[in-house]
Amino acid sequence: MGSMLVNRRDQQFVLFEQLGVEKLFTAEKFHDYTAEDVRMLIGEAEKFAVNELEPAYKPGDEQGCTFTDGIVKAPPAFHEPYRKLCAAGWNCATKDPDVGGQGMPLTVFNACAEWFNAANFPLMMYPGLTWGAANLIDKYGSEEQRQRYMMNMYAGTWGGTMCLTEPGAGSDVGALKTRAVRRDDGTWLITGTKIFISCGDHDMCGNIVHMVLARIEGDPPGTDGISIFIVPKYRVGADGQPGEVNDVSTGNIEHKMGIKGSATCVLNFGENDACIGELLGEARSGMRIMFNMMNEARLEVGMQGLGHASAAFEHALAYARERVQSRAVWDFANPAASPVPIIEHADVRRVLLWMKAYVEGIRSLNYSLAYAIDFSEVAGDAAERERWHAIAELLTPVCKAFSSDRAVDICSLAIDTYGGYGYCSEYPVEQYMRDAKIACLYEGTNGIQALDLVARKLPSKGGRAVTALFKEIGATAAKVAKEPALKRDAGILGNALQAVSGLTRQFGVWAEGAGLVVPILYARPYLDILGDLLVGWHLLQGAAIAVRNLEKLYGAAGVGSDAAGRRALARTDNEIAFYEGKVAAAKFFAVNILHGLPARCESIGMMEKVPVEMLDRSLGMEG
Numbered sequence: 269m270g271s272m273l274v275n276r277r278d279q280q281f282v283l284f285e286q287l288g289v290e291k292l293f294t295a296e297k298f299h300d301y302t303a304e305d306v307r308m309l310i311g312e313a314e315k316f317a318v319n320e321l322e323p324a325y326k327p328g329d330e331q332g333c334t335f336t337d338g339i340v341k342a343p344p345a346f347h348e349p350y351r352k353l354c355a356a357g358w359n360c361a362t363k364d365p366d367v368g369g370q371g372m373p374l375t376v377f378n379a380c381a382e383w384f385n386a387a388n389f390p391l392m393m394y395p396g397l398t399w400g401a402a403n404l405i406d407k408y409g410s411e412e413q414r415q416r417y418m419m420n421m422y423a424g425t426w427g428g429t430m431c432l433t434e435p436g437a438g439s440d441v442g443a444l445k446t447r448a449v450r451r452d453d454g455t456w457l458i459t460g461t462k463i464f465i466s467c468g469d470h471d472m473c474g475n476i477v478h479m480v481l482a483r484i485e486g487d488p489p490g491t492d493g494i495s496i497f498i499v500p501k502y503r504v505g506a507d508g509q510p511g512e513v514n515d516v517s518t519g520n521i522e523h524k525m526g527i528k529g530s531a532t533c534v535l536n537f538g539e540n541d542a543c544i545g546e547l548l549g550e551a552r553s554g555m556r557i558m559f560n561m562m563n564e565a566r567l568e569v570g571m572q573g574l575g576h577a578s579a580a581f582e583h584a585l586a587y588a589r590e591r592v593q594s595r596a597v598w599d600f601a602n603p604a605a606s607p608v609p610i611i612e613h614a615d616v617r618r619v620l621l622w623m624k625a626y627v628e629g630i631r632s633l634n635y636s637l638a639y640a641i642d643f644s645e646v647a648g649d650a651a652e653r654e655r656w657h658a659i660a661e662l663l664t665p666v667c668k669a670f671s672s673d674r675a676v677d678i679c680s681l682a683i684d685t686y687g688g689y690g691y692c693s694e695y696p697v698e699q700y701m702r703d704a705k706i707a708c709l710y711e712g713t714n715g716i717q718a719l720d721l722v723a724r725k726l727p728s729k730g731g732r733a734v735t736a737l738f739k740e741i742g743a744t745a746a747k748v749a750k751e752p753a754l755k756r757d758a759g760i761l762g763n764a765l766q767a768v769s770g771l772t773r774q775f776g777v778w779a780e781g782a783g784l785v786v787p788i789l790y791a792r793p794y795l796d797i798l799g800d801l802l803v804g805w806h807l808l809q810g811a812a813i814a815v816r817n818l819e820k821l822y823g824a825a826g827v828g829s830d831a832a833g834r835r836a837l838a839r840t841d842n843e844i845a846f847y848e849g850k851v852a853a854a855k856f857f858a859v860n861i862l863h864g865l866p867a868r869c870e871s872i873g874m875m876e877k878v879p880v881e882m883l884d885r886s887l888g889m890e891g
């Protein structure tokens with residue numbers, strides 16, 4: 269038996285049988301990669317996750333981070349695995365070899381990261397934030413800045429952070445108050461307070477490089493006036509080593525529901541008027557620079573959701589096979605009958621299949637986003653790159669919000685599967701749930717993701733990306749309908765598509781007139797509907813591949829269409845059982861989720877505006 273974190277067979281299925289990851293290797297950037305390399309890398313990631321990261325997961329939660337006399341310490345259990353993660357070269361695997369990376373496609377790295385996230389997400393926050401910050405310097409920094417900061421960050425010897433949030437500027441980043449004043453030598457004095465800064469301070473790295481959003485004195489209010497600065501914890505000396513302290517102090521660390529091993533800090537910049545930063549890129553382009561990196565960062569958060577969802581599901585499945593409780597339903601009246609493993613109870617099986625369908629559908633969806641990001645960089649011609657970029661832009665808020673919301677549902681259902689034991693810290697599922705919730709909130713709350721989808725991504729370039737996406741889904745429905753075993757389900761996908769595309773068109777019409785409030789009001793339910801459509805699409809695509817492979821496997825075994833013979837074979841043949849599982853998940857999802865989409869679209873179509881029209885005080889009497 270393997271580890272209870274990720275279904276490695278399904279990973280291979282999505283990468284090789286569904287996406288065709290090898291197509292990426294025709295691009296010059298990736299031409300050294302082979303399918304065998306991908307298998308080997310994922311195998312290494314699994315080993316690292318299971319042997320190094322997972323053992324530190326619970327200790328990291330129990331030890332938490334500490335803040336004493338202004339000094340933040342990460343959980344002691346994290347130090348050694350973090351060091352090994354960097355030493356093994358995982359810290360910047362997608363970057364080019366000349367900066368210490370392996371030039372790995374994001375799609376492949378994401379499959380590896382699913383293991384890491386499932387094993388110990390709080391620890392993965394440290395390298396995750398560092399990558400994000402280093403990537404900004406890589407893309408927008410001067411050569412000097414790249415040498416001074418980035419190389420140490422990619423090596424993992426220095427950490428990095430993203431400093432956007434302030435007490436009065438959360439979702440509304442444009443309201444920030446942190447200020448920058450130019451010094452004679454061209455550097456900048458930074459003053460302000462940032463809150464909730466992940467990995468803002470800790471003792472696993474020799475220096476921490478903060479990417480700070482601030483407004484240059486005199487610049488306009490709102491997001492247009494924001495610039496971004498590189499602010500190290502220790503100023504870097506001429507020898508490239510950390511030198512004097514840079515007037516960045518930690519005010520406190522947050523005590524949180526989950527990800528307790530990740531230090532979430534209040535950072536004070538320039539309390540003594542001596543915090544020096546360097547401008548990154550041009551003045552007033554801070555938001556543009558940040559937005560440029562959002563696709564990968566938001567996908568990372570979606571991958572966090574997938575990691576937790578996958579681990580929670582795999583644990584629930586293993587537990588359901590072992591836990592013996594209650595007699596089978598057909599033996600209920602027979603006191604002499606033995607109790608059975610709970611996996612035999614209908615309700616438990618239904619819940620497990622629900623979880624499986626979402627985990628596998630979200631895996632396929634998130635990997636496809638990484639695939640689109642890869643192609644947006646390496647596709648042969650500019651129009652192709654632009655097409656992939658538009659797909660990535662559209663999918664990003666959906667993957668971030670949908671993966672994280674469903675992950676919380678899946679973790680909750682995993683706890684249900686364990687019964688009372690699931691609520692207790694003896695088993696990891698309660699920690700998965702606590703750790704998963706934050707993904708709905710940071711990197712832009714899921715409510716904000718939905719607004720981004722509806723207000724920016726759908727209408728972008730006359731709705732070209734969403735129209736193209738719907739066309740592809742329609743083509744899949746038509747193709748899958750040719751498989752007799754999936755005809756009904758393809759029809760359900762087609763109906764769901766019609767309803768969702770109708771609603772999407774309607775959003776465009778409303779946006780032009782007095783109905784504008786409706787797409788804004790129902791942005792989040794819309795995102796959920798689109799997420800379900802996409803997951804159903806991916807699952808049915810997979811099921812069609814599975815059906816074709818099953819025909820071959822049954823044919824080769826000589827069982828033809830005999831149902832009993834097929835079932836007997838599935839009991840002993842892992843491949844057949846796997847493909848049957850793909851078909852079962854897709855059919856279950858089609859009937860139980862996709863089938864309901866037209867009704868959900870219709871509800872929004874009724875344009876009920878009561879949530880915005882009613883008085884605040886009617887929500888509940890004011891105190």
Ligand SMILES: Cc1cc2nc3c(=O)[nH]c(=O)nc-3n(C[C@H](O)[C@H](O)[C@H](O)COP(=O)(O)OP(=O)(O)OC[C@H]3O[C@@H](n4cnc5c(N)ncnc54)[C@H](O)[C@@H]3O)c2cc1C
Pocket residue numbers: 429430431432433437438439440463464465466467524532706709710711712713714715716719
């Ligand atoms: C553990 C943790 C780690 C974090 N790490 C970082 C980090 O590394 N760097 C960083 O900069 N920040 C970080 N954050 C901050 C995080 O990104 C913010 O908490 C988040 O953006 C929301 O801001 P807020 O908390 O001020 O909520 P608010 O903006 O006050 O939002 C409260 C609620 O109102 C809703 N809302 C707000 N505006 C609108 C609107 N226009 N329309 C509809 N609904 C709206 C939101 O969706 C939310 O439900 C972290 C937070 C936590 C808890």
